[in-house]
Amino acid sequence: MATTEKASTRDRLLDAAAELFYRDGVSIGVEALCRTAGVSKRSMYQLFDSKDEVLAASLERRAPGYAAQLMPGPEDAGTPRERILYVFEQVEKASVGPGYQGCPFLAALVELKDPEHPASRVAATAKQRLLDAFRTQAELGGARDPELLARQLMLVFDGASARAGARIETLDGLATATASTLLDAAGLPE
Template sequence: MIKKTTDTRDKILKTAEELIYQNGIHAMGMDLLVKTSGVARKSIYRHFANKEDVASAALTERDERWMQWFRTESDKGKTPQERILNMFTVLKSWFESDGFRGCAFINTAGEVGDPEDPVRQIAKMHKQKLLDYALELAEQLNVEHPDDLARQLLILLEGAITMSYVMGDGSAADNAQDIAKLMLERASSRP
């Protein structure tokens, strides 16, 4: 019985995540979630109090899965510098994947006005994890100001995502990687 409950919850979250990523939170109504998932409304409400709870849980799971994927792929580089540059290679592969619609966290945060809304808080947490990862790599380089480098890298990552999605710029990740190379050269050449 526990497995069936878990399967139902997973199905709801998987469907909600797909709907949110394709159409946004506001477009993911409970009727569409019921229709698309094949899960009865009553079953959905057994697991979640409301649509906002479903969206928050789906985005939290996406954050965990996306960060694990991103770190695993980026960490295939041997040195901290290679891992930093590899972040942009990983982004490029994501940009070229079927169904790429930009960053789910930027997209959903843009739908919510209140900075204290759970969706905005999840987006902020996601970006903080990305910043923490960049800082971890920057600290391994033994540069003078790793926190500055990490923040600059985050801006490059976010800018590449935005340019790729909004502008349809297929070279955004490559361009950001070129800038990152210059930044790394400059950071490593400082006395």
């Protein structure tokens, strides 16, 4: 079987969903979503039980690429400190893009408000993975309290992406500088 087929109906739908939900929020309509994806509502409701499931699936699909964009590959050399700071540099880089609206997973959690919503569970899992990655690097770097440091870094990460996405902060080294200060205090050396 070929690994490169033309994008399936499902793929087109989830790609459009990821983009529209991110740009316009979760209250975008099914009609507009299907029109954009070039997929009929009939097909959408054969693939998914509800709009909520489409949202959840689109976030799930987005997760690996999101992580890859933020995290340096396992091959890239670098100290734990460098690997952590790389994440914040990437956020700052992304945040200057014209369509930047902050972390899509946090946005979904804020908009849905219900932690039990299927999409909320997906989003929470994605955030958990970043927390885990921070903790792993904190441990490797010999931080005094890796769990504490990882949670602190998540505060900065989410604060920075939310504020930049809302256009009330420009970052511009701010996130990296703040993370760096926390790394210093945690005893994570160069």
